[in-house]
Structures are given as C-alpha cells and as structure tokens.
Amino acid sequence: MCTRKSPPQAREMVWDRSLRHGLAPLLVPSVLTPPRPLLQCSTVLLSFSRSFRKDPKSRVDFPATSVTVTEIKQYLRSKEIPFHDGYSCLHAPSFFLERGRERLGREGFSLFIDKTTGQFLCKETLVEGSWEDLQDCVEVMQKEGRASLSPDVLLGYPESQEEQEARESELREVQRIWSASTPFSDLPEEEAQLVKTMFGMGKIANATLKKFGVRFFKPTKSLVFPWFGGRDLALRGLKLLSARCEEAGGVAYADATLPRPSAYHNLFGLPLVGRKDLEVVLTGREVDALAVSQATGLPCLALPRGVSCLPPALLPYLEQFRRVTLWLGGDVRSWEASKIFARKLGLRRCSLVRPGELQPCPGEAMAAGRNLGRILKASIPAAHKSIVSFRQLREDVYGELANKEQVAGVKWARFPELNKILKGHRKGELTVFTGPTGSGKTTFISECALDLCMQGVNTLWGSFEINNVRLAKIMLTQFSMQRLEDSLEHYDAWADKFEDLPLYFMTFHGQQNIKTVLDTMHHAVYMYDISHVVIDNLQFMMGQENLSVDKFAVQDHIIGAFRKFATNNSCHVTLIIHPRKEEDDKELQTASIFGTAKASQEADNVLILQEKKLVSCPGRRSLQVAKNRLDGDVGIFPLEFNKASLTFSTPKSKTKLRKVKGDKAETPETVEVAERPEKPARGSKTPKAEKGLTGTEGKGGAEGGGKGVAGSGGKKQ
Numbered sequence: 269m270c271t272r273k274s275p276p277q278a279r280e281m282v283w284d285r286s287l288r289h290g291l292a293p294l295l296v297p298s299v300l301t302p303p304r305p306l307l308q309c310s311t312v313l314l315s316f317s318r319s320f321r322k323d324p325k326s327r328v329d330f331p332a333t334s335v336t337v338t339e340i341k342q343y344l345r346s347k348e349i350p351f352h353d354g355y356s357c358l359h360a361p362s363f364f365l366e367r368g369r370e371r372l373g374r375e376g377f378s379l380f381i382d383k384t385t386g387q388f389l390c391k392e393t394l395v396e397g398s399w400e401d402l403q404d405c406v407e408v409m410q411k412e413g414r415a416s417l418s419p420d421v422l423l424g425y426p427e428s429q430e431e432q433e434a435r436e437s438e439l440r441e442v443q444r445i446w447s448a449s450t451p452f453s454d455l456p457e458e459e460a461q462l463v464k465t466m467f468g469m470g471k472i473a474n475a476t477l478k479k480f481g482v483r484f485f486k487p488t489k490s491l492v493f494p495w496f497g498g499r500d501l502a503l504r505g506l507k508l509l510s511a512r513c514e515e516a517g518g519v520a521y522a523d524a525t526l527p528r529p530s531a532y533h534n535l536f537g538l539p540l541v542g543r544k545d546l547e548v549v550l551t552g553r554e555v556d557a558l559a560v561s562q563a564t565g566l567p568c569l570a571l572p573r574g575v576s577c578l579p580p581a582l583l584p585y586l587e588q589f590r591r592v593t594l595w596l597g598g599d600v601r602s603w604e605a606s607k608i609f610a611r612k613l614g615l616r617r618c619s620l621v622r623p624g625e626l627q628p629c630p631g632e633a634m635a636a637g638r639n640l641g642r643i644l645k646a647s648i649p650a651a652h653k654s655i656v657s658f659r660q661l662r663e664d665v666y667g668e669l670a671n672k673e674q675v676a677g678v679k680w681a682r683f684p685e686l687n688k689i690l691k692g693h694r695k696g697e698l699t700v701f702t703g704p705t706g707s708g709k710t711t712f713i714s715e716c717a718l719d720l721c722m723q724g725v726n727t728l729w730g731s732f733e734i735n736n737v738r739l740a741k742i743m744l745t746q747f748s749m750q751r752l753e754d755s756l757e758h759y760d761a762w763a764d765k766f767e768d769l770p771l772y773f774m775t776f777h778g779q780q781n782i783k784t785v786l787d788t789m790h791h792a793v794y795m796y797d798i799s800h801v802v803i804d805n806l807q808f809m810m811g812q813e814n815l816s817v818d819k820f821a822v823q824d825h826i827i828g829a830f831r832k833f834a835t836n837n838s839c840h841v842t843l844i845i846h847p848r849k850e851e852d853d854k855e856l857q858t859a860s861i862f863g864t865a866k867a868s869q870e871a872d873n874v875l876i877l878q879e880k881k882l883v884s885c886p887g888r889r890s891l892q893v894a895k896n897r898l899d900g901d902v903g904i905f906p907l908e909f910n911k912a913s914l915t916f917s918t919p920k921s922k923t924k925l926r927k928v929k930g931d932k933a934e935t936p937e938t939v940e941v942a943e944r945p946e947k948p949a950r951g952s953k954t955p956k957a958e959k960g961l962t963g964t965e966g967k968g969g970a971e972g973g974g975k976g977v978a979g980s981g982g983k984k985q
C-alpha cells in the first residue's frame with residue numbers, strides 16, 4: 269500500500285546496522301517508517317556516544333552480544349534492582365517513572381526485560397531499547413546518584429524529512445479509511461447481515477463488533493480492524509480484510525495492513541483486557557477473537573500476523589496472564605504454530621486447542637453451533653513430559669492420518685514434480701542438496717526456497733559463498749520472472765512486493781564458526797519464527813574448526829548440529845554440500861556427497877542436481893530425489909533453465925521415459941518416481957530399484973534410492 273522510497277543513504281545506514289548485528293532483514297524497509305507502534309524504537313542515550321538508528325526494524329535486530337537470562341539476573345542483582353521472574357520476561361520497577369508515579373508491589377513492576385534477548389520495554393512510558401541501552405541507563409543513574417530517569421533521556425535519531433512525510437501520509441491514510449468506514453450498527457440490517465455472512469461471522473452480534481471497534485469500508489468491501497495503541501490508545505493503524513467469491517464456489521480472503529506487516533504489532537482486542545485479567549485466549553484471526561469473546565466472555569486477543577509469527581515485541585503484553593489458551597485455527601499449520609508459540613510464551617501456562625473435525629477455528633465452530641467454552645475447557649497442556657505413552661500420542665497419530673495432505677507440508681507452486689516425489693516441505697526436516705561445481709545449486713535452491721517463502725514460509729538464508737546483494741538480485745529476478753536490468757523502471761514495484769516476503773539473511777560471508785551460525789539461527793527462530801534455513805554451503809563452516817581433528821569428523825559434527833537444530837526448533841534446514849571429485853561424465857550418487865555417510869544418514873531428504881555433459885545438449889540438468897524419509901518415494905525429473913529469469917521448469921515436450929537405476933539415475937526426459945523400496949538383505953543389491961521401476965510399478969531401492977546410501981535409515985534425534 270505504501271510506495272514511498274527512502275533515499276539510498278537511509279537504506280545504507282540500516283543495512284550497515286544490520287551487518288553489525290549479523291542478521292539482516294532483506295533490503296530493510298526504512299522506506300516505510302511506520303507510525304511508532306506500541307513500542308518506542310531503539311534509542312540513543314544522550315550521555316553516551318554510542319548511537320542507534322531509529323528504524324522500525326531496529327527492535328528485531330540480532331543483538332551485538334548475546335546475553336543469557338542468568339547474566340541478566342546477575343547484573344540486576346549486582347545493581348540491587350529488584351525483579352520478578354516472569355514467563356518470557358523479567359519484571360522490574362521502571363526507572364523511567366518519576367518517583368511516586370510507579371504503582372507499589374510486584375504488580376506495579378512495569379519494566380519488562382525479554383529473557384532471551386535482553387530487550388526491554390517500560391509499559392508505562394513505552395520506552396524500549398536493547399540490553400546495552402538498559403545497562404547504560406543504569407550506569408548513568410548510579411553515576412549521577414539519581415533514582416529515576418526521564419524517558420526523554422533516550423532519544424532516537426531524528427527522522428529524515430522523507431521518513432517523516434511517509435509516516436505522516438500513512439497516518440493520514442489510516443485516518444481517512446477509518447473515518448470513511450461505517451460501524452455495523454449504521455449499516456442497513458440486511459446489508460450488515462450479508463457482509464457478516466460473507467466474512468463467516470453470521471452469528472457475531474453488532475454489539476460485539478462495536479466493542480472491538482470493527483467497521484466496514486464500503487469502497488473496497490472490506491472489514492476494518494483498528495489498532496488502538498500507545499498510552500493514549502490512539503489509532504495507530506488498521507487491518508483491512510476483503511473477501512472474494514471464487515469461481516469454484518469458495519470464498520478467498522486477503523488482508524492488508526497499515527503500517528505494513530513487519531511493523532504492524534497489533535494484538536487485536538488489547539484495549540479490552542483489564543489489568544487484573546489472568547486468563548486469555550489467543551486466536552489467529554480477528555474474526556475468531558470476536559467469536560470467542562462473544563461466546564465465552566473471556567478476554568481474547570488475535571495475533572497480528574496469524575499463525576505465521578509471534579513477534580517477541582508483543583510478549584510483555586502477555587506477561588500478566590497465568591493461563592494462555594492458544595486456539596489458532598483448525599488445520600495442521602495452526603497446530604504446529606501453537607506448539608512453537610507456546611515455547612515462547614512459557615509452556616507451563618499454555619494450553620492448546622487441538623484442531624479436529626469437531627474443533628475447527630473459533631469462527632467456524634460458532635457457525636456450526638458448537639460450544640466454544642467446552643472446546644476451550646478440553647484444551648490440552650502444552651508442557652509435555654519426555655516419556656509419553658501411546659494414549660497421549662494417539663490423538664496426534666490420528667491427526668497425522670486424518671490430515672495426510674497437510675502433514676505432507678507446504679507444496680511448491682513452481683515445482684509440481686517435487687510435490688509428486690517429496691509430497692511437500694515439512695518443518696523439522698534436514699535436506700541435503702548436492703550437485704557438481706557450478707551446476708546451478710545456489711540458483712536452484714534459491715528458487716525453491718523463494719517459492720515456499722512466497723507462500724508464507726519464514727525463511728533465513730546463510731549464504732557464505734555469494735554476498736547477499738548478489739543473492740537478493742538472483743531471487744528478485746526469479747521473483748519477477750524477468751531480466752530487471754532491461755526494465756529498471758519496474759524495479760521499485762517489484763522490490764516493494766519483494767520486501768514484504770518473510771525473508772531474512774545472515775550477513776556472514778566467507779568462513780564462519782558453526783557456533784556463531786547456530787546462535788544466529790536460534791535468534792532468528794525466536795525473533796521471526798523462521799521455519800526454513802538455507803545454508804550455502806557446509807564447506808564454509810569447516811575452516812574455523814580445529815584442524816588437528818579429522819576434517820570428516822568436523823563435518824559430521826556440523827551435520828549433527830544442524831540435524832539437532834532442525835528437530836529441536838521444528839525448522840527445516842536445507843544444507844548445500846559439495847560433492848567429492850568425480851569423473852566428469854559420471855552421474856552423482858548419494859555416496860558422492862563430500863565426507864562420510866553421516867550427511868545422508870542424518871538427512872531426511874537428499875537432493876542431487878544432476879548435470880549431463882553432452883555436446884549435443886549442454887547445460888541439461890535434472891533433479892534427483894535420492895532419499896525421502898517421509899514415504900521413501902524417490903525419483904528424478906528434468907529441469908530446463910531460463911537464463912533471463914534464472915528460473916527452472918520442466919520441459920513441456922515429453923519424450924522417451926528413461927528408467928531410474930537405483931541411485932544411479934540417468935538424466936530423464938520426464939518425471940520418474942520410484943516408490944519406497946523394500947529393504948534389501950545386507951550386502952545384496954537393490955534388485956527392484958535396479959530394474960528401474962517407475963510410477964507405482966513396485967517397491968525397490970533403499971531409503972536414499974539404492975546402493976550409494978550408506979547406513980540408510982539413520983535415526984532422527
């Protein structure tokens with residue numbers, strides 16, 4: 269919605285800051301400096317020379333130094349600052365409040381310090397900053413013998429004129445839409461009912477809509493959800509939800525926010541929560557919050573970006589609740605998200621509504637006449653023990669069986685062949701990807717990851733070989749499907765859309781220490797709910813390890829660490845590994861992956877970019893799935909490269925079908941899939957796979973597609 273541009277200088281400044289912190293949001297949109305949301309932006313302490321740029325992203329940067337909760341506690345104790353250990357934050361008395369203004373007792377503690385990042389927020393004055401800012405404030409106070417500090421002691425950089433104009437024009441737009449939209453009680457009854465039906469909230473009363481301030485914007489036929497925030501509960505922004513009837517019969521919903529999603533930190537319903545409320549229901553959609561609130565009378569909040577993320581900046585606002593029930597939706601994705609968010613919120617206080625036929629999302633449950641209170645009562649505690657019985661697992665198992673398609677993961681839009689073989693992209697898995705040097709590994713994985721990212725998979729890139737500008741250029745070209753060099757006038761329009769993708773880059777380049785990389789990945793998962801990390805490539809983590817140790821052992825250690833990370837964080841890791849030196853005319857096999865068999869054992873999926881070095885057909889590539897832990901189907905399909913858009917596709921003309929020979933797949937002319945093979949006896953060949961089965965002809969080939977896979981069936985951690 270916002271199209272203003274920032275001057276190049278502004279972009280550079282933000283970029284530099286991100287570089288310093290090791291993690292950069294893509295082409296940071298300083299462009300869209302939003303109205304200051306619930307939180308103040310990062311700040312500069314006047315008494316110090318260290319400075320921070322005031323930009324909307326600053327609050328989500330990677331900390332210059334990581335801090336542990338033990339260190340935070342030790343520091344507070346050493347400074348004799350009382351604190352209370354909360355769920356995601358430590359609570360302390362705010363020193364930004366004048367003496368006497370603060371409320372007494374623990375309940376009055378209004379300074380919240382994130383236990384994972386050290387980031388702080390004073391909920392009374394809305395001053396916020398990094399862990400370093402907080403220490404600076406304490407030092408100044410103690411040095412000057414003061415009991416409190418004025419909130420103004422922390423100042424942000426002044427906005428550039430352009431930034432200020434952009435912010436003001438955005439605010440005007442928010443106000444314009446808000447005043448032009450109509451409260452439901454002012455709509456003719458018939459029209460109001462029609463709109464409600466269109467948005468699946470036929471049973472929501474006008475009184476509920478009024479309580480939450482929901483309106484209708486006629487020009488775009490959208491629902492308007494307001495964001496009231498700040499100390500004065502002023503209008504900070506809004507979300508517009510539109511509905512469109514599809515030809516197939518369903519209704520498609522689309523939303524847009526002002527400010528843009530990365531700065532839209534509205535916990536919808538927050539102004540209705542009382543200071544003393546101890547229980548809350550979290551939903552993924554505003555309409556669901558209305559349903560829960562109306563049906564149960566419980567405090568209910570909707571997350572600003574649904575199931576895609578829970579920004580840590582919102583955590584202080586959820587600290588007051590002793591019980592949080594997550595009812596994010598009725599599908600597997602919502603279920604996975606609720607388990608991940610519960611970890612951030614503190615497992616002990618969270619319970620989850622398990623999606624199921626009788627437990628769809630709240631809006632649907634209400635429409636179907638279900639008892640929402642009863643569904644909430646039946647929610648299950650998020651904390652689980654490490655040893656469970658089948659009784660505790662049986663619902664999970666049933667859920668997986670009943671929702672096979674959703675469990676199979678996110679489908680690629682550009683690679684239907686990959687869906688046929690791998691079924692989808694799933695959280696918590698490790699994919700190892702290899703291919704000859706210079707064959708196009710980075711280019712291919714870039715498009716594969718972009719495809720998923722465009723469908724809402726929050727993605728983090730670790731590109732150690734090529735720098736982020738080049739990588740972003742490749743991705744933007746793939747995104748726009750054209751040579752942007754030839755149409756620079758379209759650059760900004762595409763870049764605007766590209767900026768809204770949930771895409772982040774580590775700013776490392778060249779050799780990196782595995783611990784630093786893993787720390788950054790952990791941080792990104794916490795901050796942005798990353799669910800796909802791409803590492804290009806493993807060899808760049810080998811150099812800094814102790815070289816007196818066998819290099820294969822080092823590689824195995826690194827692969828083990830990524831495996832563990834993927835499992836523990838429900839995050840998919842795609843790891844590019846170079847192959848060993850092979851003869852040029854030979855196809856690669858799983859065993860060609862550099863190092864020991866550990867990579868293929870630990871991986872859930874092994875993908876190989878095969879390159880056929882034919883004089884008659886140079887540059888011919890195909891993608892082989894050599895291992896697929898989900899259901900064992902393996903196969904290979906040809907890829908055609910479009911040099912202008914840097915994209916891959918399957919050639920349209922179908923020619924002769926070639927056979928898959930176990931791991932040694934010949935370059936095919938069309939898709940070939942071999943179903944999961946029976947395990948061969950030790951030492952024997954994989955006869956059926958070697959016969960080259962395709963389609964559903966039979967079962968052959970080991971997990972990994974055949975003889976090249978050493979120790980297939982390696983255990984997950």
Ligand SMILES: Nc1ncnc2c1ncn2[C@@H]1O[C@H](COP(=O)(O)OP(=O)(O)OP(=O)(O)O)[C@@H](O)[C@H]1O
Nearest residue numbers: 703704705706707708709710711712887889909914
């Ligand atoms: N199928 C293809 N046909 C021709 N050129 C290609 C193909 N795929 C990629 N390229 C081009 O080849 C070059 C190298 O591609 P890329 O960097 O993706 O390879 P890589 O396998 O990742 O390389 P490395 O082994 O150095 O990591 C790029 O300029 C890219 O545009």
